[in-house]
Amino acid sequence: MALRQTIQTGSGDHVLRNEKSFQNFSYFLGGIDVTDQNLNQFTPYIRGVSRIFVHKLPPFMNQLYPDMSKRFKSYLETGYTSVDGIGDITVDFTDFEGGFAGQRYSTVSMSHDETENVTVQVYELSGSPIREYLDTWITGVRDPRSGIAHYHGIFDLAGNTISYGERNHTMEMFYVNLDPTARQIEYVAMFAHMMPTRVPKAHLNYEKGNHDNAQLDLEFRTTKYESPAINDIGYWYIQNSKVDYNYLDFNPTKGKEGDPVHKSAWTFDYASGTERKMGDDHGDGFANPNKSVT
Secondary structure, eight states, rough: OOOOOOOOOOOSSSSOOOOOOGGGGOOOTTSSSTTTTTTTGOOOOOOOEEEEEEEEEOOOHHOOOOOHHHHHHHHHHHEEEEEOOOOOOEEEEEEETTTTTEEEEEEEEEEEOHHHHEEEEEEOHHHHHHHHHHOOOOOOOSTTTTOOOOGGGGGGGGTOOSSGGGSSEEEEEEEEEEEEEEEEEEEEEEEEEEEOOOOOOGSSSOOTTOOOOEEEEEEEEEEEOOOOHHHHHHHHHHHOOOOOOOGGGTTTOOTTTTTOOOOOOOOOTTTTTTOOOOTSTSOBBBSSTTOOOO
């Protein structure tokens, strides 16, 4: 029988599924038996290995500020220290009550994905590139003085094709959670319609004797999607942005722009598997100008 789809399926075997015979192992009942005959059923989920991929930058930013957008994408994908905000699927219930004792029972009325915001934490760098990008992005969508969406003058440029709209000032990102080998996928989420909620500036305040670093919490309002098709796209990104994890392969001469081992600053064409430098994507901010994922 063909495998029916679940959230742990895809078009291949790149998403981990545990189909071992749990009924043949007693786990913690009667004490732990981790002899060789039982270890195959005992591989636990281990946290701590993930990747993020910016699938689409805000198009007006990518067209007006291509170099700044490239730096933001590259640093976000490789310099993040935490990702937070993935919520549970929760269930709402409808209650029924009756009888002399007022007994009650509940039945399911609705289920909800609680994810509304996702926060990516990064260290700010000298020159404040992260604050600069978020400030430019947010104030172009709504000017803090006038309240007008002006996209920093893009509408008045000769040959401009960017008009005001949700598509042109929001971002999309894939979050891929991996096993300890960084090859097999545990989980993929697509964060769509991402808009930053604030420009962090609290670190700019002064306190005597404080010479600490500045960790910024980049909070985005978003809508999260999960599906086998999204699992496949996450796997495509992993396959096309491989990193040398073996310390014996370390080579200090690597890391130049375009090097096949360090592609994070390059945008991938999802349809053909080819790569194209950011800023050459017709200004729409998509990894593939002919195909967006919804």
